[in-house]
Amino acid sequence: xxxxxxxxxxxxxxxxxxxxxxxxxxxxxxxxxxxxxxxxxxxxxxxxxxxxxxxxxxxxxxxxxxxxxxxxxxxxxxxxxxxxxxxxx
Amino acid sequence: xxxxxxxxxxxxxxxxxxxxxxxxxxxxxxxxxxxxxxxxxxxxxxxxxxxxxxxxxxxxxxxxxxxxxxxxxxxxxxxxxxxxxxxxxxxxxxxxxxxxxxxxxxxxxxxxxxxxxxxxxxxxxxxxxxxxxxxxxxxxxxxxxxxxxxxxxxxxxxxxxxxxxxxxxxxxxxxxxxxxxxxxxxxxxxxxxxxxxxxxxxxxxxxxxxxxxxxxxxxxxxxxxxxxxxxxxxxxxxxxxxxxxxxxxxxxxxxxxxxxxxxxxxxxxxxxxxxxxxxxxxxxxxxxxxxxxxxxxxxxxxxxxx
Numbered sequence: 001x002x003x004x005x006x007x008x009x010x011x012x013x014x015x016x017x018x019x020x021x022x023x024x025x026x027x028x029x030x031x032x033x034x035x036x037x038x039x040x041x042x043x044x045x046x047x048x049x050x051x052x053x054x055x056x057x058x059x060x061x062x063x064x065x066x067x068x069x070x071x072x073x074x075x076x077x078x079x080x081x082x083x084x085x086x087x088x089x
Numbered sequence: 090x091x092x093x094x095x096x097x098x099x100x101x102x103x104x105x106x107x108x109x110x111x112x113x114x115x116x117x118x119x120x121x122x123x124x125x126x127x128x129x130x131x132x133x134x135x136x137x138x139x140x141x142x143x144x145x146x147x148x149x150x151x152x153x154x155x156x157x158x159x160x161x162x163x164x165x166x167x168x169x170x171x172x173x174x175x176x177x178x179x180x181x182x183x184x185x186x187x188x189x190x191x192x193x194x195x196x197x198x199x200x201x202x203x204x205x206x207x208x209x210x211x212x213x214x215x216x217x218x219x220x221x222x223x224x225x226x227x228x229x230x231x232x233x234x235x236x237x238x239x240x241x242x243x244x245x246x247x248x249x250x251x252x253x254x255x256x257x258x259x260x261x262x263x264x265x266x267x268x269x270x271x272x273x274x275x276x277x278x279x280x281x282x283x284x285x286x287x288x289x290x291x292x293x294x295x296x297x298x299x300x301x302x303x304x305x306x307x308x309x310x311x312x313x314x315x316x317x318x319x320x321x322x323x324x325x326x327x328x329x330x331x332x333x334x335x336x337x338x339x340x341x342x343x344x345x346x347x348x349x350x351x352x353x354x355x356x357x358x359x360x361x362x363x364x365x366x367x368x369x370x371x372x373x374x375x376x377x378x379x380x381x382x383x384x385x386x387x388x389x390x391x392x393x394x395x
Binding site for chain 2 (some may be wrong): 049050053054057058061062065066069070073
């Protein structure tokens with residue numbers, strides 16, 4: 001369990017460094033999301049399951065979603081134009 | 090070549106401020122063909138030279154930012170090293186507060202999950218303020234992003250130019266997946282809230298999970314179905330009711346606790362849902378506020394409206 005913990009902590013550190021080094025804003029948000037998920041596993045290993053639930057829902061879920069929305073609002077994400085199909089109701 | 094007198098007359102007829110007029114006309118009078126070139130030329134040369142930071146200052150700037158960052162990291166690491174070690178034998182010994190909670194938590198409140206009474210009962214004032222802060226944050230976002238109700242064109246624009254135009258609508262795979270996953274997420278959130286007093290979790294975590302589920306529902310099925318049951322009126326009424334009831338319950342709790350009056354909410358049998366006095370109800374109120382606020386923040390950021 002110690003090894004898993006150490007591995008996760010190293011992974012979180014690597015994520016934190018790569019967020020600041022990555023050029024693409026979208027990848028930065030995704031790495032941030034992954035870091036939050038790893039953090040929630042660390043919370044479980046630290047025997048704080050309630051914090052793990054909150055971290056997974058807020059850190060990995062809602063915060064990242066809000067950042068995606070922000071990126072979209074400032075047109076930092078390239079969107080693929082979809083042709084609207086009329087078959088679906 | 091234009092006549093300087095004509096341009097002077099034009100300036101006077103346009104009737105802008107007299108001082109600037111005088112200066113401009115004087116400029117034009119001094120230079121007969123000043124209309125296009127001569128006036129524009131000095132400006133162009135002024136703007137073509139980009140203000141360039143000297144190299145030394147640039148290097149100093151970079152070096153100082155790196156130094157500041159390293160200093161901050163150092164300070165934080167130094168602070169962390171001063172914390173008591175995790176799980177050490179002597180860590181709990183000097184903390185009377187946590188020992189008190191562990192000893193008396195179950196006896197006082199009848200809640201199996203010791204975190205719940207600490208957050209909602211022993212330190213309930215803290216959580217009460219936090220819930221209100223969350224609601225105020227949503228209200229502030231609403232004030233900033235929502236167009237005025239009188240401005241019909243802005244409302245229409247917010248609806249028309251919602252940023253979902255380039256997204257796939259009615260995606261079959263997403264909808265089929267959402268039909269399975271969204272109810273499970275919502276149910277899990279409700280489970281966390283209702284079992285807040287006997288198992289890990291509680292109002293905030295459960296509310297956050299429900300909020301994430303609602304956001305997922307909104308993203309999969311588009312704005313239409315969600316706006317049928319979640320309007321501004323619903324949000325305002327439910328959030329205000331939950332917050333008001335929460336404050337009311339807490340007031341009752343403070344009054345009875347301070348005066349040593351026996352509370353109506355009994356501790357119950359530990360391990361059942363209806364144990365822990367008013368913790369269950371407080372969890373439900375907090376969960377409602379958190380879930381609705383998460384949803385409101387997301388939908389306000391996306392469309393600027395409900």
